[in-house]
Amino acid sequence: MGGVLSYSGLSTKIRAMQSRLTTMNQFEEILQLADVQQVAAYLKRMPEYSSKWNSLDETTLHRGQIEKLLKKSIFQNFSRLYHFANPEQRKFLDLYSSRYEIRVLKEVMTNIFDHRATDPVDVSPYRDFFRHHSKIDVDRLTTCATMEELINSLKGNEFYHPLCKIQEHENALLFDYGMALDLYYFTQIWNLKKKLFSGKDLEEITRTYGEKFDMLNLQFIQRSKRCYGMQPADIYALLIPMNYKLKKEEITAMVEAPTEEESRRIFQKTWYGAKYDKLSIANLEEFYNYILRTVLEKEAHRNPYSVAMIYSYLYHKEHEVNRLTIAIECVRYGVAPAEAIEYIKNN
Known part of the structure; x- marks a missing residue:
């Protein structure tokens, strides 16, 4: 499935689409705006949205309508990628x-x-x-x-x-x-x-989804024990039935750990606890997006003619929409820009 020749057209398309995603500087500018209508006017001038939103009157758009338009852009861009993809690449897109x-x-x-x-x-x-x-x-x-x-x-x-x-x-x-x-x-x-998948595509899918599933399981374990006091049997029922760098015996030990201190000690000895110095049981949810984003960016940069490039773009597009939705809410409720940008960075 991989290879420069099979991915050349789609790679060029994705690079062009990626260049139109909202930058952090643009988010900072949006957060300085006075109201939702000004945000709509700002978005209308951006290359990502100008052609589709050009006929809309920003003075009549309310928050709900803007959020629907942003959501729609995810599916429109997915369809554009699907149109450019070959039959093998469409297998991943169909699964995704x-x-x-x-x-x-x-x-x-x-x-x-x-x-x-x-x-x-x-x-x-x-x-x-x-x-x-x-x-x-x-x-x-x-x-x-x-x-x-x-x-x-x-x-x-x-x-x-x-x-x-x-x-x-x-x-x-x-x-x-x-x-x-x-x-x-x-x-x-x-x-x-x-x-x-095979070759590099299989390696990248295994790595990106493997770390994602491990991190989700770590979050499920922590949240179930800390917030809900669930019994081990109930926690096991929530876990994704697969593991990558997280060993089965480590999962079992954390699920059945009698105290939070014991759970933290076990976690620090895992592959994730050793690799990420700042990662801990307490900040798993905060680091989840950071780790997934880092893995995808690294794989897409290292192998730009591979399935990682497709996955990375779709991930970033979805998070752009999530971040713009947060920005609109912050502008609507008058959240200070310095505070609002932290919400966006953590998403």
């Missing part, structure tokens, strides 16, 4: 796109548990994506008022069985359904990687 389907399913499930109807307008950013890259009828999802209706609407889809298993349990929570989708997605990536 499941995360977008899960995002929408979680939004609909949240509304169901909150006893709120899903407004068809709320799924408007996703409609074109689902039409071209998914077998799920997104408009049918908006008509579902119960989890039974939602799950039945997914018959024949890969997400049907994971959700059915959770439905068998009485008093299943929104968290349980969301976790079932995440675990299914992560397991699919790990199990399919050797079938879809």
